[in-house]
Amino acid sequence: MNTKRLALRFKPYALELKHAFTLAGSSRTTTPVMLTELEYEGVTGYGEASMPPYLGESYETVTRFLAALDLGQFSDPFQVDSILNYVDHTAAVNCAAKASVDIALHDLLGKLMGQPCYKMWAYDSALTPNTSFTIGIDSREVVRQKMKEAAPFKILKVKLGRDNDQAMIETIRELTDVPLCVDVNQGWHDRQAALDMIYWLEEKGVVFVEQPMPQTALDDMAWLTQHSPLPTIADEALQRLDDVKKAHGVYAGINIKLMKCTGMREARKMIKLAKALDLKVMIGCMTETSCAVSAAAQLSPRADWADLDGNLLIANDPFIGVQVVDGKVVLNDGPGIGVKPRYSFM
Template sequence: MNRGRRVLLKGLGAGALATALPTTMGAAQDASTAPHSTTDLIRNGKMKLSFRPYELQLKHTFTVAGNSRDTTPVVLTEIQYEGLTGYGEASLPPYLGESQQSVMQFLSKVKLESFDDPFLLDEILAYVDSIEEGNRAAKACVDIALHDLMGKLVNQPLHRLWGINPANTPVTSFTIGIDTPEVVKMKTEEAARFKVLKVKLGGGNDREMIETVRSVTDVPIYVDVNQGWTDKQQALDMTHWLAEQGVEFVEQPLPKTAVEDLAWLTSKSPLPIIADEAFQRLGDVADFQGVYSGINIKLMKSTGLREAQKMITVARALDMKVMIGCMTETSCAVSAAAQLSPLVDWADLDGNLLISNDLYEGVKVIDGKLTLNNLPGIGIRKRTA
């Protein structure tokens, strides 16, 4: 077995290898002449990581329980290897606890030059994770860029390498932030092409928010409270009212530290209770069985795609619901997360649609449904205008 084949088996797994090789080599082609032969995939190059800050401009002021903002800082990354470039992104909303400065300080410590095989993701990402505790978004932007690079090296989209059927992507919700009835009505009307809405609550005008949305549309609603409720009985009463309004689940209704109250609420609520702020990394999944009905996976919390895949597997084994979400992000991070979306129950991947200065083109929303393309890696290209 030549070195290229060993690399693919180690980095992708046998199932993914069977998916990748027919397209990259062709059944009748000889490996020495194939345009993307496995012997040509891995040479003796070195990976080069670069990064820069960028500020996302929101189309509308975005308000959740606790804060409002008009911009979101991000750090954009690139990993160059043998003429190809993998793209990544760290999105940094205030509650995440990271900043452009902290991300760039972390990334300055990442020395990918010591690895000459970009397919060894377990080894590379274990090294990145070991550099410092925390820094989840910083680690995610490296993980995303590595996965993008890997797909480009075999000229395949990630969902194909993972054996995921792109036809099974879910609809995505579109987020309506806390605001006045006039603005909420306007935003709801603007979101008419979406089949489900995600409404932020916890600002003291919860019933008004839902009633305003319902005055415009009868599509299903996801509710995200962002820890904005404090009383478990009032929370339970609200879940019953929300169920009558066509709400499908409630995300992080109580403070993440109120574990016993959350478990009580989950056991009595007519709606699933989903963990968001309380849920960060893989080790949290098993701890939340019985406390929540399910989890909301975000790449900026999970340190990227590698761990997000494992989270889905563990959650399914524990019979928990799975949602995949995002921060305010460009199409880079959103398209990366969308590669996993056919595996989940719900998707909230609209972060790129909330900004006016996206640098990339990637996953599309067609008739409310996430639609993956066949571009290699995470499925993005840079915008030309």
């Protein structure tokens, strides 16, 4: 009789942001996360659930979800579909909580096999893209300070959607001519005004526009995509695999985030479907530790763009993982997702 069993542990942790993170409709200085460990025969995989406010998850909801799981019923960690189907069907929501188990399981499997996830999937690490570095909405003075931190990056993501959009872009263009992408976080509501703004942004060296209009404005968004000189990327409008088909014909591409799609297994399926539908793919993140960012980075060789700077925006990262060198995502040869804890946090 096989007595080997999976054992799950978890602990809350608060991320401290280096700067206030301001979007079209909110601002914050911290992000709650739940750190997870999945152990099998003395080998430990690490995971994480990041809980920015708009996801609707909290320490309470994630704790309740994880505490209800009985992963001890599984004696073989390689039964990935059985394990993750069980986790997914435990509740209808809790996507970030599910991702924390998915990431820990993939990390564990990689360690048991002695290989990074990207090598297990036969991805070419040389194909990782440059990652953008995020410049949140702020005053000219603070934007200038953030630009100093962004100096090594080859592409910048600028948050827009308030009444100072052009001022944000003009301030940045005073300091650098690197390519920009913009994330409007559903902040524009008039499609003609949005199109006019996109033409102006194209002149300023912007390469794509993320979630320019509300996710419910499907007809306006499809019209905007049809007429836009720049690719439009779905973010808030896209969560899980079923949403990829819905994005086709409405957006030019999708932004996949592990915290929204339940983790690495589903993210890989989303990439495959998006490629089949000729949609551009971006791998993104929330404000996260190097744990979740390194997990997402394993998928980045299959992406057109990466926005994997969430760990660079925090002051208290408990992990060492994926690095950004001269603006490019650089995967290491560490097994699993390639992270090491700086200290014991359980």
